[in-house]
Amino acid sequence: MSNTPSFAAMPNEEGFFGPYGGQLVPPELKAIMDDINQAYETIRNKDSFKTELADLFAHYVGRPSPIFHAKRLSQKLGGAQIHLKREDLNHTGAHKINHCLGEALLAKYMGKTKVLAETGAGQHGVALATACALVGIPCEIHMGQSDIVKEHPNVTKMKILGATLVPVTQGAATLKEAVDSAFEEYLKDPQHFFYAIGSVVGPHPFPKMVRDFQSIIGKEARQQFLTQHNTLPNYIAACVGGGSNAIGMFTAFLNDSAVKLVGVEPAGEGLNTQRHSATLTKGKPGEIHGMACYVLADDEGNPAEVHSIASGLDYPGVGPQHSYLKDIGRVDYHSVTDEECLNAFMELSRVEGIIPALESAHAVAWAMREAPKHGSDVNILVNLSGRGDKDADYVAERLGLA
Numbered sequence: 240m241s242n243t244p245s246f247a248a249m250p251n252e253e254g255f256f257g258p259y260g261g262q263l264v265p266p267e268l269k270a271i272m273d274d275i276n277q278a279y280e281t282i283r284n285k286d287s288f289k290t291e292l293a294d295l296f297a298h299y300v301g302r303p304s305p306i307f308h309a310k311r312l313s314q315k316l317g318g319a320q321i322h323l324k325r326e327d328l329n330h331t332g333a334h335k336i337n338h339c340l341g342e343a344l345l346a347k348y349m350g351k352t353k354v355l356a357e358t359g360a361g362q363h364g365v366a367l368a369t370a371c372a373l374v375g376i377p378c379e380i381h382m383g384q385s386d387i388v389k390e391h392p393n394v395t396k397m398k399i400l401g402a403t404l405v406p407v408t409q410g411a412a413t414l415k416e417a418v419d420s421a422f423e424e425y426l427k428d429p430q431h432f433f434y435a436i437g438s439v440v441g442p443h444p445f446p447k448m449v450r451d452f453q454s455i456i457g458k459e460a461r462q463q464f465l466t467q468h469n470t471l472p473n474y475i476a477a478c479v480g481g482g483s484n485a486i487g488m489f490t491a492f493l494n495d496s497a498v499k500l501v502g503v504e505p506a507g508e509g510l511n512t513q514r515h516s517a518t519l520t521k522g523k524p525g526e527i528h529g530m531a532c533y534v535l536a537d538d539e540g541n542p543a544e545v546h547s548i549a550s551g552l553d554y555p556g557v558g559p560q561h562s563y564l565k566d567i568g569r570v571d572y573h574s575v576t577d578e579e580c581l582n583a584f585m586e587l588s589r590v591e592g593i594i595p596a597l598e599s600a601h602a603v604a605w606a607m608r609e610a611p612k613h614g615s616d617v618n619i620l621v622n623l624s625g626r627g628d629k630d631a632d633y634v635a636e637r638l639g640l641a
């Protein structure tokens with residue numbers, strides 16, 4: 240890794256992380272992306288913006304989110320100690336609020352008239368609707384019909400918060416189709432609309448910008464863990480859909496070579512079936528939604544129909560920085576099935592009294608698989624990206640608890 244460029248200097252000016260990223264969009268849109276990048280680079284260094292965002296993180300989101308030592312779960316597994324970075328305790332119940340506040344403030348600063356986005360599990364939609372209500376900008380959320388049914392509590396919240404909800408019925412009617420639909424709407428007036436992408440994906444500068452807003456997670460966690468334990472964790476695990484909570488956690492630790500970083504992808508009904516969404520594990524370098532990254536493609540080379548029990552993880556692309564971190568070997572990517580995820584969801588609920596989001600339960604499941612292989616002197620820090628209220632009815636019905 241000694242020949243790799245400094246992580247802090249990434250991406251380069253064209254938005255590339257090694258061969259991944261960039262702005263694979265028509266020239267007119269490239270000009271608009273460049274405007275957003277310029278506005279972002281200006282605003283991020285303004286004291287007034289930094290102060291406003293820090294104040295909202297502290298008094299609106301409730302940061303810093305704590306790190307909780309899951310003692311009973313660790314004891315039950317009989318190995319490494321598991322610790323949870325509690326992003327589920329943020330206002331709106333997930334990490335998504337970190338970048339939504341940043342994006343909504345930027346949209347306002349740029350004088351945009353409407354903020355729009357896709358959502359899968361509804362967490363990004365709720366967080367964005369919340370941030371837009373706070374900042375005072377109209378908000379429009381595109382969501383697959385399948386996810387609308389599954390994630391109904393979040394749909395209701397978005398409506399209460401004043402967002403316009405656009406149901407998407409094309410194809411599998413999940414996250415990829417929602418991105419396509421939101422993008423189509425955005426292209427009608429990109430001068431005045433702001434597409435607030437929900438993860439570290441899309442054309443430059445979004446993978447950089449969303450990463451920067453999310454990197455508060457790792458910054459806090461590194462300091463908190465050192466204060467609590469006088470050492471850094473041996474492993475850090477986070478689930479990966481587009482990759483925003485994972486990159487937000489990993490960024491502060493990229494130069495700590497002794498800390499093993501693990502991204503956990505959804506193996507769905509099994510990696511040997513077509514019903515998974517393990518893009519980095521089973522995909523190949525390609526292009527999707529304006530960026531170069533690993534992609535799961537079908538036989539014709541189109542983005543594959545993907546599946547995960549967690550609506551926020553079923554995306555056939557992945558952030559360009561993750562694609563790069565996989566290739567250089569700085570992060571290991573593993574996968575967890577729907578069944579393992581459900582098991583972790585129930586274990587964490589019943590042993591620690593914490594109901595995790597199905598997305599976050601993937602990272603918990605990996606930690607539960609890994610912990611028994613180690614002694615009690617090993618520490619695993621899991622990014623608990625969100626809470627599971629939105630999934631409770633679905634899980635209860637699926638497991639016959641309803």
Ligand SMILES: Cc1ncc(COP(=O)(O)O)c(C=O)c1O
Nearest residue numbers: 362438480481482483484551625
């Ligand atoms: C709680 C939670 N965690 C994780 C994710 C996955 O997104 P990302 O990989 O960008 O963190 C989502 C997406 O909706 C989510 O709601």
